[in-house]
Amino acid sequence: MKLDSAGARSTQTIGRPAPMHCDVAVIGAGPYGLSAGAHFKAKGISARVFGEPMEFWASKMPEGMLLRSPRVASNLSDPDRAFTLEAYEAASKTEPCAPLPLDTFVKYGRWFRQQLGSDLDERMVLRVERDHPGFRLTLRDGEEIRSACVVIATGIGPFKRKPAVFQRLSPKQAIHCYEGRDVGQFAGKRVAVIGAGQSALESAAILHEVNADVEVIARTSHLRWIGRHSWLHHMGPISSLLYSSHDVGPIGISRLVAYPRLVSYVPLKARDKIRTRAVRSAGAPWLIQRLSTVKITTGRSVTEATTFGDEVVLKLDDGTERRVDHVLLGTGYQVDISRYDFLPQELTRDIEQFDGYPKLAGGFRSSVPGLHFVGATAARSFGPLLYFVAGTESASRELVAHVSRSLRKYR
Numbered sequence: 001m002k003l004d005s006a007g008a009r010s011t012q013t014i015g016r017p018a019p020m021h022c023d024v025a026v027i028g029a030g031p032y033g034l035s036a037g038a039h040f041k042a043k044g045i046s047a048r049v050f051g052e053p054m055e056f057w058a059s060k061m062p063e064g065m066l067l068r069s070p071r072v073a074s075n076l077s078d079p080d081r082a083f084t085l086e087a088y089e090a091a092s093k094t095e096p097c098a099p100l101p102l103d104t105f106v107k108y109g110r111w112f113r114q115q116l117g118s119d120l121d122e123r124m125v126l127r128v129e130r131d132h133p134g135f136r137l138t139l140r141d142g143e144e145i146r147s148a149c150v151v152i153a154t155g156i157g158p159f160k161r162k163p164a165v166f167q168r169l170s171p172k173q174a175i176h177c178y179e180g181r182d183v184g185q186f187a188g189k190r191v192a193v194i195g196a197g198q199s200a201l202e203s204a205a206i207l208h209e210v211n212a213d214v215e216v217i218a219r220t221s222h223l224r225w226i227g228r229h230s231w232l233h234h235m236g237p238i239s240s241l242l243y244s245s246h247d248v249g250p251i252g253i254s255r256l257v258a259y260p261r262l263v264s265y266v267p268l269k270a271r272d273k274i275r276t277r278a279v280r281s282a283g284a285p286w287l288i289q290r291l292s293t294v295k296i297t298t299g300r301s302v303t304e305a306t307t308f309g310d311e312v313v314l315k316l317d318d319g320t321e322r323r324v325d326h327v328l329l330g331t332g333y334q335v336d337i338s339r340y341d342f343l344p345q346e347l348t349r350d351i352e353q354f355d356g357y358p359k360l361a362g363g364f365r366s367s368v369p370g371l372h373f374v375g376a377t378a379a380r381s382f383g384p385l386l387y388f389v390a391g392t393e394s395a396s397r398e399l400v401a402h403v404s405r406s407l408r409k410y411r
C-alpha cells in the first residue's frame, strides 16, 4: 500500500488499480470545505477536499458586490487562527477595507487554500455511493475514490428558488441573482428586480450603476435595512452582551445563534422561528444611498409573466403592467438535498430530513453513518449561523472532533 503526499492510500492490484482511499472526502472547496480541510489536516487525518476553490463566490456572485458580513465574521477557520483575513491582507499588502469587496474575499479564500497543499483536488465529484463500510466517490474524469466518511460542503448553488409565475420565461429572460456575475450585459436594458433581500437590492444598485433601467418589485410593504439602530452596536461591553461579533440576527438572538450547538437543543418549532427571524430580508445600510434614485415598488407581487416578442410583460396584483427586457430574481433559495445531483436517490431517501434539510446530530452527522453536512444545509439543525462564513469555526471544530473519534472506532 502506498501513501501519496496527502496521506491518501492507493492499492495496486493485478489489472485495474484499486480506488484511492482517504479517511475523509470533503466535497466543495468554498469557505466550509476549505476550513474543514484545514482542521482535518492539523489533526493529522487523511482528508481530501474536492472542488475548485471559491468557485461559487468567484463565478456566481455579482461583480462589484460587497460582503454584507462584518470583517470579523468573514474569516475562514483554521485551528490556530493563523490564516485570517487580516493575515492575508498583511501577506498580500492589501489595504484593509470595510465592507469587504468580493474580489478581496475570493483572493483571500484562494490564499487560504494553499495551506491544504495536495489535500485539495480541484476535480468535481459526480457521484457519491455507499460502499460498505464507507463510500465510493466518482470524480469528473471517472476516477474513483473510497473514503470512510464524506462531508458535504457544496453550498446553496443548486437551491435557487424560481417562483412558479416566472417558470415560463426563458433562462435568458429570467435570471437568478446567483447565476453569474457579468452585470455589464444589462447596460441600457430594462430590468425588473424581484425581491427585497440583500441579493436583490445589491444587484439593483449594481445594475443601476451600469446604466440599466431598473425597478425593484417587492411583496413586503417596505424595505428593511440592517443596522438601523447602529448606536446599539457602539456601546462597548453592553453591545457585546446584546450582539455577537458575527452580527447574525437581532438583539439577543444574535448572542444565542453564535452557539450552534446550543441552538441544536432548542425545539424545532422555536429553532425555526429563530432562524427565519435572524435571516429575514433586509439590505445593508450602504445600499440606501445607492438606491436613492432607483424606482422601488413595494407591497406588490407579480401575478403573471409572459413574453411578447423580445419583451417580458409582467402583470402586478394592482392591475398595472411592466414591460422589461429581463427579470432578475432575488427570490432566495430553498434547501433541498435531493437537488444535489451527485447524491443518488438511494442515498437521499435514507437521510432523515426536515423538508429538504438533513436532520443532523452532534458532529454534523446525518442519519447515514459517516455522512456529514456543513454550511446552509445544516442551518435547520444548528441555526442560522450556518448560512454564513462565520459558522465555519464552530462547524469545523465540532465536525473534526467527531470524525476523529469515529475514525478511531472504525479502525
Ligand SMILES: Cc1cc2nc3c(=O)[nH]c(=O)nc-3n(C[C@H](O)[C@H](O)[C@H](O)COP(=O)(O)OP(=O)(O)OC[C@H]3O[C@@H](n4cnc5c(N)ncnc54)[C@H](O)[C@@H]3O)c2cc1C
Pocket (backbone or CB within 6 Å): 027, 028, 029, 030, 031, 032, 033, 050, 051, 052, 053, 054, 055, 056, 057, 061, 062, 066, 067, 068, 069, 073, 074, 123, 124, 125, 126, 153, 154, 155, 156, 157, 178, 199, 342, 374, 375, 376, 387, 388, 389, 390
Ligand atoms: C449574493 C450572496 C451574498 C452573500 N453574502 C454573504 C456575506 O456577505 N457573508 C456571508 O457570510 N455569507 C454570505 N452569503 C452566503 C454564502 O453563500 C455562504 O456564506 C458561503 O458561501 C458558505 O460557504 P459554503 O462553503 O457552504 O458554500 P459555497 O461558497 O457555495 O461553496 C460550495 C462549493 O462547493 C462546490 N461544489 C458544488 N458541488 C460540487 C461537487 N459535486 N464537487 C465538487 N465541488 C462542488 C461549488 O463549486 C462551491 O464553490 C451570500 C450569499 C449570496 C448568494
